[in-house]
Amino acid sequence: MKKFYRICKKLICIDAECFPGDNPMWEQFEAEPCNADINISCKISDDFPEISSGTQIGEFTVSVDGNTVYRAFPMGKVNGALTKYTPDDTSHSETFFTPRSFPIMADNRFMWSSISLAQLLLPQNAFFIHSSFISVNGKAILFSAPCGTGKGTQAALWEKHRNADVINGDKAGILVQDGVYACGVPFCGTSGICHNKTLPLGAIVLLSQSKTNSIRRLSGAEALQGIMRNIYLDFVAPYERLKCTDLIIELLSDVPVYHFGCTPDEEAVITLEKTLISEGVI
Numbered sequence: 378m379k380k381f382y383r384i385c386k387k388l389i390c391i392d393a394e395c396f397p398g399d400n401p402m403w404e405q406f407e408a409e410p411c412n413a414d415i416n417i418s419c420k421i422s423d424d425f426p427e428i429s430s431g432t433q434i435g436e437f438t439v440s441v442d443g444n445t446v447y448r449a450f451p452m453g454k455v456n457g458a459l460t461k462y463t464p465d466d467t468s469h470s471e472t473f474f475t476p477r478s479f480p481i482m483a484d485n486r487f488m489w490s491s492i493s494l495a496q497l498l499l500p501q502n503a504f505f506i507h508s509s510f511i512s513v514n515g516k517a518i519l520f521s522a523p524c525g526t527g528k529g530t531q532a533a534l535w536e537k538h539r540n541a542d543v544i545n546g547d548k549a550g551i552l553v554q555d556g557v558y559a560c561g562v563p564f565c566g567t568s569g570i571c572h573n574k575t576l577p578l579g580a581i582v583l584l585s586q587s588k589t590n591s592i593r594r595l596s597g598a599e600a601l602q603g604i605m606r607n608i609y610l611d612f613v614a615p616y617e618r619l620k621c622t623d624l625i626i627e628l629l630s631d632v633p634v635y636h637f638g639c640t641p642d643e644e645a646v647i648t649l650e651k652t653l654i655s656e657g658v659i
Contacts, residue, residue, distance in 0.1 A: 461473075544576075
């Protein structure tokens, strides 16, 4: 059984024996069948491919064998999913699930991690960033920061005081191809805010908490490193770091990146708005 989704303007085909129940976040990204950019074969079996010992990166174990990468995602004390792909050509990949893990790991909260979607989209010129994504005057503004810093608070302030639309409360895709775009994605952490919308990327705002509001534009290595800290890639495969760096450098030629020390109130909106207007972002 095949299902097709369009994420970051790329057509993704997921071929599985069956799918779990209703998945409302993913359903809004469903697309008509056509020649897919990425074809993911899901196999349900108690027997996973044999892999050599790998590198532990957070929850994942990543093993690189020549030109093949294996990413194992645990469910409890055992592997729940394992994805096998080639990092310089992700048009085809395989993900293995156990019968016990499949109904859980193919749920909207875990599906993108289970199939290593961030890694598969990278050769297609797209990556995921930890951010709250708002729409202002037809442009995307991304508030990016570690959990608990206040990106959701800033997005909510813009929604309240400037009638901005919050597209995703926790994550966004960035596509660097014929321009730079922010893309809605079918997962949103615990925010519950998830919409299928793609907009030209106006700015990335890297947040920190402060007692006063101050903003400055970043450039060069400082901007590159600030973005890299908040993207969903672990760079165990050498190709992935080089590719992502190239995409961010291209992004920086078109999109301003700011550091914003901010307060959790309307004054933060006023401060950022003045900068975005004066620099022609919105």
